[in-house]
Amino acid sequence: MKAVIFRQHGGPGVLEYTEVPDPSIGPDEVLVRVKACALNHLDLWIRQGIPAYRISLPHISGCDVAGIVERVAAGVTTLRAGDRVVLAPGLSCWACPECRAGADHACASYGIRGAATDGGYAEFTVAAARDVLPIPPTLAFEVAAAFPLVFLTAWHMLVGRANLQAGESVLVHAAGSGVGHAAVQIARHLRATVYATVGDDAKIPKAQALGADQVINYRREDFEARLKELTGGRGVQVVIEHIGPETWERSVRVLAKRGRLVTCGATSGPSVPLDLRYVFSRQLSLLGSMMGTRADLEQVARLVGQGTLKPIVDTVLPLRDARAAQERMLRRDVFGKLVLVP
Numbered sequence: 194m195k196a197v198i199f200r201q202h203g204g205p206g207v208l209e210y211t212e213v214p215d216p217s218i219g220p221d222e223v224l225v226r227v228k229a230c231a232l233n234h235l236d237l238w239i240r241q242g243i244p245a246y247r248i249s250l251p252h253i254s255g256c257d258v259a260g261i262v263e264r265v266a267a268g269v270t271t272l273r274a275g276d277r278v279v280l281a282p283g284l285s286c287w288a289c290p291e292c293r294a295g296a297d298h299a300c301a302s303y304g305i306r307g308a309a310t311d312g313g314y315a316e317f318t319v320a321a322a323r324d325v326l327p328i329p330p331t332l333a334f335e336v337a338a339a340f341p342l343v344f345l346t347a348w349h350m351l352v353g354r355a356n357l358q359a360g361e362s363v364l365v366h367a368a369g370s371g372v373g374h375a376a377v378q379i380a381r382h383l384r385a386t387v388y389a390t391v392g393d394d395a396k397i398p399k400a401q402a403l404g405a406d407q408v409i410n411y412r413r414e415d416f417e418a419r420l421k422e423l424t425g426g427r428g429v430q431v432v433i434e435h436i437g438p439e440t441w442e443r444s445v446r447v448l449a450k451r452g453r454l455v456t457c458g459a460t461s462g463p464s465v466p467l468d469l470r471y472v473f474s475r476q477l478s479l480l481g482s483m484m485g486t487r488a489d490l491e492q493v494a495r496l497v498g499q500g501t502l503k504p505i506v507d508t509v510l511p512l513r514d515a516r517a518a519q520e521r522m523l524r525r526d527v528f529g530k531l532v533l534v535p
């Protein structure tokens with residue numbers, strides 16, 4: 194089959210569109226013909242190489258896969274060839290105490306498709322039958338591939354961690370990013386007041402269309418000063434943070450008393466200063482979040498299927514252009530998701 198692989202860590206230039214052997218399926222697994230695979234920032238991290246993800250090389254990236262079941266192992270009764278499916282990006286053991294308690298994203302052996310395993314930058318990929326979800330006939334493969342990882346992540350941040358309530362206010366950084374565009378829609382769905390930042394005026398109407406009440410271009414305006422103005426000096430109850438040092442200190446300072454900051458990423462770097470006086474005097478909660486539970490995924494899949502949440506596909510590119518797609522993601526020249534099709 195055709196696939197995009199890398200044989201060594203490095204910049205986008207290490208990606209190679211080439212011929213590799215077809216994967217084979219084991220017990221309880223299915224072979225899926227990939228129809229669409231969305232990009233995620235994780236693809237860039239693992240290509241670059243970070244200690245948290247030790248992978249074997251050569252490697253095939255791609256966490257978010259939609260496709261058609263090609264073949265099922267003997268004993269798989271829940272799926273058959275021809276089914277239109279989307280794959281869960283989170284991989285859990287389903288046997289440990291965390292998994293049995295419904296916290297399968299805290300599983301001792303938790304992994305992410307396309308990082309812990311080969312992923313969807315290919316014509317075929319393998320999944321355990323339990324990690325395969327049906328997609329409604331109305332949903333295009335490109336759209337189905339665009340939602341799992343980022344909507345799951347944003348849902349868990351807002352609902353599972355921040356416990357966002359109707360009538361509260363939330364700041365979502367980078368509304369044009371994968372997690373950002375999901376968080377704006379979910380916060381709106383939960384009837385919160387949504388403030389969003391973007392880095393380009395052209396993204397302002399797009400963020401408003403997703404449901405943001407106020408959109409701030411962080412390149413033109415200081416989002417901290419503007420938010421203080423917009424909230425009458427009170428600040429916001431929740432900040433969805435996934436940027437890191439570029440925004441962190443101001444993200445802490447814009448929190449209202451008893452505010453919650455939830456972080457799921459660090460696209461501008463891993464280390465930040467923290468003024469503890471803000472944390473105790475304002476009684477803040479700093480919450481880490483990674484991925485979400487299977488129940489979260491099923492919930493967002495329902496809402497996407499109903500059309501309540503709408504993954505935005507910025508551009509669909511052929512698989513052979515994976516390198517150009519990753520370069521574009523690095524430039525932040527995206528609103529929503531980039532999707533590869535074999």
Ligand SMILES: [Zn+2]
Binds near residue numbers: 290293297300302
């Ligand atoms: Zn487990």
